[in-house]
Amino acid sequence: MMEIVSSTVEIVIGLLVLIGALFSAFSAFGLLRLPxxxxxxxxxxxxxxxGVLCVLSGAFFFFWYFDNYISARLLLGILFVFITAPIAGHLNGRAAYRTDVPLWEQSVQDELEPLLKGKKMKYEEKDMME
Structure with missing residues (x-):
């Protein structure tokens, strides 16, 4: 019975790491190909x-099950990536938009333009008044 559980856990851990590696590879491909x-x-x-969360989760479960060791470093790494990566991506996109990096020519809609256009005009008018 323990052999079945052990092999099932090995398969789940292997799948987590494999899925994480595939997502990371797709991401690298997207970074190269997207316009x-x-x-x-x-x-x-x-x-x-x-992808990184799946790989780190697979490592965490491996050490937890096979070495009976709960790694606080892996948990902190998972938390750190989960919090910082989306925020950094948002801030990079925001900085690119505010510095007038053009959208792809086949983009259908720019939803921020009407919202930020009024603010940009207010700042320009304020600078002209001073």
């Missing part, structure tokens, strides 16, 4: 974060 900075930021944050 603009906004789509690349999407590939870099979404799939890379999921």
């Amino acid at each position: 603009d900075v906004y789509l690349r930021a999407h590939a870099a944050t979404k799939s890379t974060t999921l």
Whole structure:
């Protein structure tokens, strides 16, 4: 009975690491192939974060099950990646948009333009008044 559980755990851990590696590879492919900075930021944050989380989770479960060791470093790594990667991707995209990096020419809609256009005009008017 223990052999069945052990082999099942090995398969689950192997699948987690494999899925994480595949998501990371897809992310690298997306970074190379996608046309603009906004789509690349999407590939870099979404799939890379999921890939790294799967690999770290697989490592965590491996050490937990086979060595009976709960790694606080791996848990902190999972938490750190889960929190910082999406925030960094958002800030990179925001900085690119605010510095007028153009969208891909086949982009359908720019939802931020009407929202930020009024704010940009207010700042320009304020600078002109001073």
